[in-house]
Amino acid sequence: MRPPLRELVPYQVAVYPGVIKLDANENPYPFPAAIRDAICAALDGEAFTRYPDGAAQALREALARYAGLAPGNVLVGNGSDEIILNILLTFGTGRRVVIAAPTFGMYRLHSLVAGAEPVEVPRGTDFAVEPSALLAAARARGAAMIILCSPNNPTGNVTPLADIERLLQEFAGLVVVDEAYAEFSGTSAAGLVSRCPRLVLLRTFSKAFGLAGLRVGYMLAGEDVVQAVWRVKQPFNVNTFSQLAALAVLNARDVFQERIEAICRARDELYKGLEELPGVTAFPSRANFILFRTPLPAAEVYHGLLRRGILIRNVDGPLLPGCLRVTVGRPEENARFLEALADVLRAGSPTGTPHPNV
Numbered sequence: 001m002r003p004p005l006r007e008l009v010p011y012q013v014a015v016y017p018g019v020i021k022l023d024a025n026e027n028p029y030p031f032p033a034a035i036r037d038a039i040c041a042a043l044d045g046e047a048f049t050r051y052p053d054g055a056a057q058a059l060r061e062a063l064a065r066y067a068g069l070a071p072g073n074v075l076v077g078n079g080s081d082e083i084i085l086n087i088l089l090t091f092g093t094g095r096r097v098v099i100a101a102p103t104f105g106m107y108r109l110h111s112l113v114a115g116a117e118p119v120e121v122p123r124g125t126d127f128a129v130e131p132s133a134l135l136a137a138a139r140a141r142g143a144a145m146i147i148l149c150s151p152n153n154p155t156g157n158v159t160p161l162a163d164i165e166r167l168l169q170e171f172a173g174l175v176v177v178d179e180a181y182a183e184f185s186g187t188s189a190a191g192l193v194s195r196c197p198r199l200v201l202l203r204t205f206s207k208a209f210g211l212a213g214l215r216v217g218y219m220l221a222g223e224d225v226v227q228a229v230w231r232v233k234q235p236f237n238v239n240t241f242s243q244l245a246a247l248a249v250l251n252a253r254d255v256f257q258e259r260i261e262a263i264c265r266a267r268d269e270l271y272k273g274l275e276e277l278p279g280v281t282a283f284p285s286r287a288n289f290i291l292f293r294t295p296l297p298a299a300e301v302y303h304g305l306l307r308r309g310i311l312i313r314n315v316d317g318p319l320l321p322g323c324l325r326v327t328v329g330r331p332e333e334n335a336r337f338l339e340a341l342a343d344v345l346r347a348g349s350p351t352g353t354p355h356p357n358v
Helices: 003-007 033-041 057-067 079-091 106-113 131-140 161-170 190-195 223-230 240-250 253-275 298-307 331-346
Strands: 074-077 096-101 117-122 143-149 174-178 199-204 217-221 289-293 323-327
Touching: 003 106, 033 240, 057 074, 057 217, 057 240, 074 079, 074 223, 079 106, 079 143, 079 174, 079 199, 079 217, 079 223, 096 106, 096 131, 106 117, 117 131, 131 143, 131 161, 161 174, 161 190, 190 199, 190 217, 217 223, 240 253, 253 289, 253 331, 298 323, 298 331
Parallel strands: 096 117, 096 143, 143 174, 174 199
Antiparallel strands: 074 217, 199 217, 289 323
């Protein structure tokens, strides 16, 4: 085994049947039955016996229309995780990669898998990206690329386009912006792709479009970058059913837009509910999740909620001390979560009375 891989822990997620699942930033609504039936109706016998379209041509054309770009600017992957790894294999192996942290942990993990050296640069006040710090780290260490997430997971804040443009202007390598949650924020750097050949955007169907179980992600970038990453892409990497499903979703965006708007309204209500709990600090979010902190240890809150049938994500660590992340669920799920959290906080002292800081 290569030495850098020895420190890695296999990504294995425990399954808790019967809980309210608010841990993975998924779309909480059932997939629309009419769209599901349309996907199934599009299947024929060859969908099972023949390899899928390795170029995902029809899907790339639809995504290009959606993003206002050309099909040559689009590459489709088996979830955005595959694309992250392929970018790092193409441009990062043997080089350094600067990452704005705290953020999605797979950037660091995939860097190590690809044989790159991840260099994490802490975000500033309110988790804002600090372009000067990223640029200084990238120049000092001869980095191949800078990676940031906007809206950032798990903090929920958006990086201004002006900061992304500054990175592109002052750094000679790739600038990779993960926009997995862009549909919830209403902002995107897609308008920069056609004039910034070193900008790479990552997108997914797993969040806003409810296809987490089918693993469809895509990359928007200059044609030269797309063709370079295509060299390491696995053939037939996105199956026929997933391609058909993604096409069906794009053709029914109005249905999903209604759900996106409902999730955003629920997010704002959930934020207010968290802020009303004494001692709880919630951080503003432009995504479909909220980062928060309580007076109790994060592990105590996490396990207390799990015992009450609520699963969230514990993100406690040096850059996020005491923090947890909750996905925005349906209104009734959010209400259950807030009730359970209040109960956990009330039980936070040996006497069962409220914690002194609550």
